[in-house]
Amino acid sequence: MFEPCNCGSGKTYLGCCGRLHSGTPARDAEELMRSRYAAYARGKTAYLQKSWAVETRPLTLTLDPAQVWTGLKIERHEATGPDTAIVRFTATWRMGAQTGRMTETSRFRRDGAGWVYIDGAVE
Numbered sequence: 001m002f003e004p005c006n007c008g009s010g011k012t013y014l015g016c017c018g019r020l021h022s023g024t025p026a027r028d029a030e031e032l033m034r035s036r037y038a039a040y041a042r043g044k045t046a047y048l049q050k051s052w053a054v055e056t057r058p059l060t061l062t063l064d065p066a067q068v069w070t071g072l073k074i075e076r077h078e079a080t081g082p083d084t085a086i087v088r089f090t091a092t093w094r095m096g097a098q099t100g101r102m103t104e105t106s107r108f109r110r111d112g113a114g115w116v117y118i119d120g121a122v123e
């Protein structure tokens with residue numbers, strides 16, 4: 001059965017963000033961003049913690065299961081240095097009858113074989 005990835009890549013979940021969720025390092029900041037969105041959509045808090053920079057990682061992370069993430073659009077992915085990058089994205093969600101969207105510019109840095117999320121500015 002074709003199970004599309006939450007991040008909207010058009011690939012299967014297992015061939016896309018599922019690989020990162022099971023331990024494959026992200027090749028770039030956009031790939032990490034997509035995998036973090038898919039982790040929010042799937043309630044994978046352990047992955048969200050792991051892909052967060054140690055200095056900004058929250059001690060605990062609780063997701064609201066009523067908030068359903070319905071789409072991701074990557075608007076910009078830009079290197080800001082040899083080991084740093086920013087990604088601007090818009091994510092949409094639904095909670096009961098209510099829908100919403102958030103646009104954020106996130107900062108990432110290379111960490112070992114992969115990338116981690118540092119922080120983000122919500123517009």
Ligand SMILES: [Zn+2]
Nearest residue numbers: 005007016017
């Ligand atoms: Zn994906």
